[in-house]
Amino acid sequence: MPATAAQKIHVHPLANGLTLVAEEMDWLESAAFALLLPAGCVHEQQNQAGLASLTCEMLQRGAGKRDSRQFIADLENLGADTSASVSVTHTTFGGSMPCESLPKVLGLYADVVRRPLLPEDQFEDAQLSCLQEVRAVEDDLGQRVMQELRRRYYGDPWGRSSQGKTETLQAVTHKDVKNYFNDRIRPNRGILSIAGKIDWPQVRDLVENLFGDWRPGLDNQLVETAPERGYHHIEHESSQTLVGLAIDGLSYANEDYFQLRGAIGALSDGMSSRLFTEVREKRGYVYSVYAMCNSLKDRGSVIAFAGTTPEHGQDTFDVTWGELQRMFAGIEQAELDRLKGRIKRSLIIQQESSPSRAGNIALDWYYLQHVRTKEELQSLIDNLTVKSINGWLEKHPPKNLTVVSLGPQPIKVDVK
Secondary structure (H helix, E strand, O other): OOOOOOOEEEEEEOOOOOEEEEEEOOOOOEEEEEEEEOOOHHHOOHHHOOHHHHHHHHHOOEEOOEEHHHHHHHHHHOOOEEEEEEOOOOEEEEEEEEHHHHHHHHHHHHHHHHOEOOOHHHHHHHHHHHHHHHHHHHHOHHHHHHHHHHHHHHOOOOOOOOOOOHHHHHHOOHHHHHHHHHHHOOOOOOEEEEEEOOOHHHHHHHHHHHHOOOOOOOOOOOOOOOOOOEEEEEEOOOOOEEEEEEEEOOOOOOOOHHHHHHHHHHHHOOOOOHHHHHHHHHOOOEEEEEEEEEEOOOOEEEEEEEEEOHHHHHHHHHHHHHHHHHHOOOOOHHHHHHHHHHHHHHHHHHHOOHHHHHHHHHHHHHHHOOOOOHHHHHHHHHOOOHHHHHHHHHHOOOOOOEEEEEEOOOOOOOOO
């Protein structure tokens, strides 16, 4: 991004509840989009876990006048690199392409979310694909631990896994997919973000033409259950012991989020971080260790993970939890300086990538109802001080420790 160029960010709400947010990046020759629809797995019935992911898979098997093969061929001919995913909160479609292909690619995806074929003769193939994802997670012990950790920390429905379960996916029918599409794939509270070399008035009018008469749906009321926190062990005969930890954190929407993020950066960002130095480098306990902020719209957590051998399982937990607690005693200036440098480099790289920017402005709008400029983000980072971070940490000691381990034997955990 040229140093003297101001960011050109635009917001256009459609009457049906879809919000278009866009950023002009005139120095690029590419464009990217992200379409976030509030159709994540929180909206599934418990006996239909995995339905959102199966619906997402079916939506991509032909739309409008194109069957599945023609749909893929047209995207390839347009030079579009696309993806689709389901999270707890959203079903998301996205892609990047040469800027001149953006109108036709958006037209294709207007068909996907409004006029999908949902071919019944491909239902079993789509179902099998989703079942394979479930089995892949079951085989990935690290993912199993983290899924169970989120489930226990957040409770239902916020701790759900988008992949679902084998037994519920096998019971889902083609009719269930059609019903989920009709009920949930709707524009209200949706976000369409676009970034890259675009002409804003043309893009705004194009989006109104493609999506403006899309009828909104009804919002359902979510029923929450209390989380099962504490300690849980998954017995598994393995040459590994894996440990996941969670404590209370903050949503990205919280005004103090970056105070916590600064502390977690000292704990886990890079090879100079405390976790890497204390758990891996000094003791050689683990092959993987990290901590991160996990954010939902109105809540968040700090999640840590460590993978080691059974003989070092207890020591690995003790040191990892010890470093997490020690973080709340405060960070040092050198740690904050390294973190600021890493974040600023990351911001520069993101400004050169239309897909990254499209994703970021969509999430900004979801969490904040506002798109942060590069200057705003830099100001937030520059204003972080050791005093401000340590002051926040002192007032917010770790709470609600939740631990999940997997391996041949449990570890000793005091979660009082």
